[in-house]
Amino acid sequence: MLSRRNLLKSAAIAAAAVSGNVSLAQNGSQKFSLGYAPHPGMFKHSAGRDVLDQIRFSADQGFTAFEYNGLPGETPEMQEKIGNLLDQRGMQMGVFVAYASFDKPTFTRPDDASTAEIMTAMKSAVEIAQRVGATWCTVVPGSVDQQHPDSQWNRYGGRRLADGYQTANAIDMLRRCVDVIEKHDLVMVLEPLNWYANHGGVFLQQSDQAYALCRAVNSPSCKILFDLYHQQITEGNLIENIDACWSEIAYFQSGDNPGRKEPYTGEINYRGVFDHLRSKGYTGVIGMEHGNSVKGVEGEQKVIEAYRMADAGASGRPEN
Template identity: 35%
Template sequence: MKERQSRRNFLKTGSFAVTAGALSATSLSSCCNDDKKKVAKPGQTPNTKFAVNIEIWWSDLPVLERIDKTAELGFPAIEFWSTDGKDLDAMAAKCKELGLTICQFTAWGFNPGMNNPENHDLFEEKIKETIAIAKKLNCKKATVVGGDDQESMTQEEMHANIITALKRVKPLIEEAGLMLILEPMNIRVDHKGHCLYGSEPALRICREVDSPMVKINWDLYHMHITEGDLCGHLNEGFDQVGYIQVADHPGRKEPGTGEIYYPRVLKELKKLGYTGCVGLECWPLEDELTAAQRVFEADNW
């Protein structure tokens, strides 16, 4: 999300490069390249449809070239953060030309907070704009964020305000067929000062709003850091899963570089009946081709 790009840039270039886990980049490369058979188009994964986050992958290239690169690797879809500064018509045309799906983008970020009623008029206007943008992009989902902590408000009050905001736009998104996916964060590593983290409060909010068009952006990286037991929590809350994102921990790199055993988790998702895209909101540890090979291996269970 645009509001957190400075934080994301730190993770990409700062101390996390040193603490990305017990395996060095050299040993990981050896594991990936020597012991596993490379495939020509690793984005053509056997079980799961992955969406490349084009804000992160090939970030030094123009946006349309990032979309080309996604297709070259065989991935079927993309996701991205803010629409600001992007040629949306060109992106839509490029994705149509290449047969790629735009799975989701960010409609509402950290500030101003949806958790403050003073911002609810603006939130409604932004969702109206998002509906029009999503139609242009032929995109069915958009991420919304609860907001950073509001001074003098309890967490319960902030969560109640999120419910109010989502109920307010509920008729709009249901008529448009646009799903808002609410993303809980983690406060241990990335988002100290944010009001919503973990599956439990997100489930309470979505079940209270009670709409097929309000679900959770279930980012497994955040969930792992916040609560663990990824498969158990997915089973308990699967009725409210709207979208899945992945990254390994520590380091927020691709699956296969950290402590999460993604073959088991991806297998559980398929068992539960998840057929949507899984967003690769992770920074390639070495390069995009090697990252794509690791994603293929994680899904080749």
């Protein structure tokens, strides 16, 4: 989002580059080559429970971004503090969740109430983004249309819209969202979610489906959040699918499978994936939307070490 805050941030980063300090975090730790973004709670044992202290700790470890799904739940004053601190530490704000519905067909079979709820959420997202200097916000566009509470029940189930009509309704609603946010340079990123381990019944599952929606909406403010964990479960073939919908991807999230923990706890070749993003010139954020495989300070250090190992390939630097 173009704002005074972002202009000041760009100037600060440029000044740091001139002085030769841009590659180092404040405590001397080398900055990561890609924009990995921790989230609140990931380093709570090392930094304490205060979100601002967790941002400071993340910056000290070399992270250059921070994401916060639950940011709308913070007060406007706290949102301002978060934005100011990110500026001071030269960090990017990652996604926050502007709107998410997992069990109601709010996009695929909207009614007046759900439409009003979505529009209110998008207007609020603009205000939040301005406070923290955010460019992206996450949208989860509801569930598929199944048995509806207002449909007459029979032993075969109730009425259900055909898939094509559901998709058309979703496109219409996404265009209404764009009408709210595009003039403010805010980008909603649509996140496909898996049905098999976490979110059975959601409308948006696959990367090609997200690609088709974004092409239909045809706006720079409607793009894809490609979550590597979810897409490994749903479809695999990560690198080829990333390439196929590259023009519509604005944001990535990470997490290994099975377990949804840090890299190298599951089956995904994260060094290979991050190398590929680097080779394509990706300079955006990679949200670390996963848990820690080990509890406590030890587990938090293990997360940092996992990203150092994965980043070594992506940066061309040798491993420690």
